[in-house]
Amino acid sequence: MSPSPHSWDLTPREAIAVQQQLRGLVRLEPLRQEINTIAGADISFNKFSEVVYAGIVVLSLPDLRIIESVGIRSTSKFPYVSGLLSFREAPSLLEAWEKLQTKPDVLMLDGQGIAHPRRLGIASHIGVLLDWPTIGCAKSILVGRHGELAPEAGSRSPLIDRGEQVGVALRTKKNVSPVYVSPGHLIDLDSAVDLVLRTVTRYRQPEPTRQAHLLVNQIRVADNDERGNET
């Protein structure tokens, strides 16, 4: 069951209170169905601007063909605050989600799942609100530490925070810095790692979030030289 939507017009202090309230709703469990589609979500924006471009790209598995793409333009008043990323990015991402014709079996976010100070990174937060399976695949660490990784693709090391494993540092390609995978909601860590590896091609980032990143930057640039001067 999904909780009743909460306000997004909050102060950082109120946002933390919301996280404390929602953390208890996160469900880490094995996926129930086979995964045939997976989507990636991301946002982009111009420096110093409140306009944000959010996008979601749905891919098929195991072929990784793009089934659908949704990109929207919105605004975000909430500033970037470490630990409160979802309050800046989730609203616009949820708008894009509503416009999707084909809901994916799993949604991958560019950020943390439970590898968060209050165990409610953007992937877990959105997962709980949508009551949908989500995975967090971040490019850097928010909390936790891990041991050294072997240089080969596929090597991993547990990401530990305050004595508990919250995710894994995963080397997706040989000799590249690792990505940090943590379950968001309605999935377990092993399945999350498996899906990330199944969606990696020739880049460090898995295709879902990589394609979403390309999409939002594309619409941002297009929107820029369609309005701004330059003509």
Add this chain to the structure above:
DNA sequence: GCGACAG
């Protein structure tokens, strides 16, 4: 008080 700090 000091250091850390997703995007």
Add this chain to the structure above:
DNA sequence: ATCTTGTCGC
């Protein structure tokens, strides 16, 4: 995240 080109290394 965004601002930016070429360049060193596997």
